[in-house]
Amino acid sequence: MADNLESKLIALTEPGQFKAGEMVLGPADAPATKAALLSALDNTILPCLITYSVGSSSVVLKAGGRRLRACVAASNDLNPPADALGKTLSADEGETLAEIGSIVNALLACDGMLTMKREVEPAAMGQSDAGVGVKTLSELWKIDFNAKPPTQFEIFESALGETFIASIETDGTDLTGSRGDTDTADVLKRDVLPKLVQLEADLTKVKTQRDLPYLMTLNSALPDGALVSLFVAEETRSLVASAPGSLPAVAGAWGRV
Amino acid sequence: MAQKVLDLLCEQVAGCETAAFVDLTTRMVLVTNGDNTQSQDTLNAMCQEAELMLVGGDTAMVATSGQMRLYLRGEAEPNDALCCVCAMDTNFAELIAKAKDSLNEISSGVANG
Numbered sequence: 001m002a003d004n005l006e007s008k009l010i011a012l013t014e015p016g017q018f019k020a021g022e023m024v025l026g027p028a029d030a031p032a033t034k035a036a037l038l039s040a041l042d043n044t045i046l047p048c049l050i051t052y053s054v055g056s057s058s059v060v061l062k063a064g065g066r067r068l069r070a071c072v073a074a075s076n077d078l079n080p081p082a083d084a085l086g087k088t089l090s091a092d093e094g095e096t097l098a099e100i101g102s103i104v105n106a107l108l109a110c111d112g113m114l115t116m117k118r119e120v121e122p123a124a125m126g127q128s129d130a131g132v133g134v135k136t137l138s139e140l141w142k143i144d145f146n147a148k149p150p151t152q153f154e155i156f157e158s159a160l161g162e163t164f165i166a167s168i169e170t171d172g173t174d175l176t177g178s179r180g181d182t183d184t185a186d187v188l189k190r191d192v193l194p195k196l197v198q199l200e201a202d203l204t205k206v207k208t209q210r211d212l213p214y215l216m217t218l219n220s221a222l223p224d225g226a227l228v229s230l231f232v233a234e235e236t237r238s239l240v241a242s243a244p245g246s247l248p249a250v251a252g253a254w255g256r257v
Numbered sequence: 258m259a260q261k262v263l264d265l266l267c268e269q270v271a272g273c274e275t276a277a278f279v280d281l282t283t284r285m286v287l288v289t290n291g292d293n294t295q296s297q298d299t300l301n302a303m304c305q306e307a308e309l310m311l312v313g314g315d316t317a318m319v320a321t322s323g324q325m326r327l328y329l330r331g332e333a334e335p336n337d338a339l340c341c342v343c344a345m346d347t348n349f350a351e352l353i354a355k356a357k358d359s360l361n362e363i364s365s366g367v368a369n370g
Contacts, residue, residue, distance in 0.1 A: 202309055208302045214321045220314025247318060251349035254320040 021117055024256060027158040028054045028107065028114040031147035037104070038134040038145050040116055042066050047121035054110035059103055062121060067131030071100040078106040090130045094140075097132060101141035113158055152213055152257045153231050153238045159253035163246035165226060168193065169238045180241075188228070188239045192221045196230045197237065213257070217250050259363045263290040266359045272347030274324075276356070277340045278363050279304045281311065281330070286340075288363075295342065303340045311338060316353075325349075329356055331364040339363075 025040075026033035040050055040063075047064035049072060060073040070088055074080035084099040091097075108114065138145040150158075157167055157179070166180030168188045178185040200216070213233040221228035225244040230237065242250060263276040267290045277289045277300055286300045295303075307328040310317035315330040324342055327349075331337035339360040343352060 199309060203306060206302050206305045206309070207298070208306050208319070208326070209321050209324065210319065211321050211323070214319065216310065216317070216319050218310055218314050218317040220312065220317075247316060247353060248348075248350035251318065251320065251325060251347075254325070255345055 023116045024155065024159075025052075025114045025116055026150035026155055028110050028112055030150055030154065030158075031144055032150045032154075033114050034108055034143045035145050035147040036149060037108070037114065037116075038138060038143055040118070041068050041137070042134040049119050049121050051117045051119075052104075052107060053115050053117075054107055054112045057107055057110050059107050063131075064121065065131065067133050068100075068137060069131045071103065074103045074107075078103050088130045089132050091132050091136055093132075097137070097140050101137075104141060112161075151233075153233065153236070156215075156231060156253050156257050157238075157240055159256040160240065160242050160246070160249055161253075163243040163249040165241040165243065167238060167240040169236060172235060172237055176236075184222075184226075184241050187222065188241060192228055193237070193239055195221065196228070196239065200230065200232060200237075215250075215254050217247065219244070219247075259288045260291055262359050262362050263288065264292070266290070266341075266355055267292065270343070270347065270352045270355055272344035273341055273352055273356075274344065275340075275342040276359070277303065278360070279307060279338050279340055280336055281308045281338050282336045284308055300340075303342070307338050307340050327352060327356060329353075329360050331360055332357075333361065334364045337364040 025036040037052060044063040044066055049060055049062055051058055051060045057075045057077050059071065059078065061068055062070040062072050068089060071085055073085060080103050081099045084096050087096050089096060134145060153169065157164065164180060166184035166188060167178065168175060168185050169177040175189060213231065215229055215231055217227055217229040219225055219227050222241060227242045227246055227250060229240045229250055231240065259278055263278065266276050267273045275290060275293045275295050277286050279286050284304045286304055289300065303326060306319065311328055311330045317328040319326045325345065325347065327341040327343065329339045337360065339356055341352065341356055
């Protein structure tokens with residue numbers, strides 16, 4: 001019963017949503033994802049273990065009361081110093097905090113999506129005042145805690161993985177960003193965007209379900225058979241080119257949004 | 258029978274709720290799976306959407322928060338197309354492969370014998 005109550009309390013303090021016990025925070029190297037990592041620590045009330053992963057790389061942090069209490073484990077590829085693991089933390093432990101910061105930043109430098117799992121810490125940690133708040137961690141680890149969370153489009157784009165070629169973002173008319181292969185991004189902006197904006201206008205006369213945001217993907221917009229997806233949100237229009245035949249990946253990425 | 262091919266497609270691919278064989282030139286839905294629950298208006302709208310999205314190509318998709326719609330143009334008969342409505346957790350690789358087979362089977366007339 002205690003476990004149930006604790007689980008419910010944890011759920012109440014969680015700002016996002018978990019899918020199958022796991023939450024995707026975003027591309028590991030994105031500033032907003034790094035901020036989300038700190039946010040998860042800041043959102044803790046009861047003692048818990050948080051496992052952050054990028055692919056097979058992972059770090060397990062113990063947190064509670066909005067403070068980091070310890071780094072419990074880390075995968076070997078992140079080169080964790082043995083004496084940093086399991087050590088109860090406080091603001092006085094500058095060297096250990098720096099070592100843990102190196103582990104966390106090594107994880108955030110991995111290529112892929114950062115995911116998070118959280119579970120109740122089985123052994124209660126008592127009322128110790130040990131631990132470090134995220135403001136201190138933010139300064140020590142050089143992570144901008146105020147970075148904006150990833151947009152749905154950024155999550156979608158990152159989830160395309162290796163099939164991603166290039167993307168452009170617009171506020172409806174003007175270009176606000178581009179990523180990936182520059183030649184393809186130029187083609188998207190110059191040739192494809194006007195056509196798909198027209199297609200979107202033509203489709204408004206068709207009464208199919210298209211609640212915002214929605215995605216349109218076709219294989220006719222680029223000459224080499226690459227797919228182009230138009231991501232339509234309330235005030236933005238974004239285009240992504242992905243590899244020919246990548247429709248299953250596109251559908252999977254949409255499911256992450 | 259074409260409907261049996263579409264029924265089989267929906268049975269084989271979990272999450273595929275509707276499969277409709279359409280003629281793009283006349284924008285007519287020719288046959289759907291037996292358990293189809295879409296209204297005629299919705300099917301007609303999907304037919305129009307397919308026509309617009311398959312211009313110059315043979316594969317298109319529209320994804321919303323609640324469903325995904327796959328549109329495929331026939332290889333041998335470019336005026337033939339298949340429209341599928343499926344749930345978000347549908348295995349899309351499987352759906353595309355089996356939907357292409359179904360479309361070609363119906364389009365080539367094998368299923369009409």
